[in-house]
Amino acid sequence: MKSRLFTLLFMLLLSNLIYGQEHYQWRRTYLRSAENTNYTLFGLNTGFSTYTGSYASIGNGSYNPKNMNLAISGYYQKRFSRSLHFRIQVGYMGLSAVGGESHESISSENDIFTSSLFQIAPILIYDIGAGRFQKKSPTTFYLLMGTSVFRSASVNYLTVEDGVDTGGTLILGIGFRRNISRKLKFNMEIQSNLSSSEQIDLTGSGQKITTDTFTTITVGIAYSITGKKFIR
Numbered sequence: 001m002k003s004r005l006f007t008l009l010f011m012l013l014l015s016n017l018i019y020g021q022e023h024y025q026w027r028r029t030y031l032r033s034a035e036n037t038n039y040t041l042f043g044l045n046t047g048f049s050t051y052t053g054s055y056a057s058i059g060n061g062s063y064n065p066k067n068m069n070l071a072i073s074g075y076y077q078k079r080f081s082r083s084l085h086f087r088i089q090v091g092y093m094g095l096s097a098v099g100g101e102s103h104e105s106i107s108s109e110n111d112i113f114t115s116s117l118f119q120i121a122p123i124l125i126y127d128i129g130a131g132r133f134q135k136k137s138p139t140t141f142y143l144l145m146g147t148s149v150f151r152s153a154s155v156n157y158l159t160v161e162d163g164v165d166t167g168g169t170l171i172l173g174i175g176f177r178r179n180i181s182r183k184l185k186f187n188m189e190i191q192s193n194l195s196s197s198e199q200i201d202l203t204g205s206g207q208k209i210t211t212d213t214f215t216t217i218t219v220g221i222a223y224s225i226t227g228k229k230f231i232r
Helices: 002-032
Strands: 040-052 069-079 086-097 111-128 139-156 161-179 184-195 212-226
Touching: 040 086, 040 184, 069 111, 069 212, 086 139, 086 212, 111 161, 139 184
Parallel strands: none
Antiparallel strands: 040 069, 040 212, 069 086, 086 111, 111 139, 139 161, 161 184, 184 212
């Protein structure tokens, strides 16, 4: 009887020790997870950009897919609260128009204008539903809002001129990121830029929208560095 009681007590003690160790390890992993610190991201995104302005085919439902051009950007991003991140983003994108509603006599096979645009942007990012720890790789949706300065070098084949334009943009966007490993995250983003200029395409007349705008749709990979400060 005594031996059975001793065995039972020993088993209870052992199970409590095992549970306590597992719980300690889980809590340690949770607290050390990058998702619960002020982590840093270094990311690279690539995709395509589209232009909206005097020469874009808007309003008639026949947007020309040839107006899509390469867009690429790199960024440094720092989390500073449960839901907020700050990003510095540097990007390049091509912009162009082929055909166009305002110039139906132009062959849709010919470029009306082309532009190479470089951009530097500080961006604020808000995570939707942040702070929920999951054992599986979580997917986080987020909103983007920021401003940028840009420099564009353009060629207009209708007016046979080229030029350089500088200005700023208001950036609004949405995206999501997902952990694919302990250090790597996959993300997809849509960023819409409303510029302060109507001269990116080297024309200021006949605008349906008072300024030139452009949008980027990109996917990318970011490398995560665990922060030293826990965020509850």
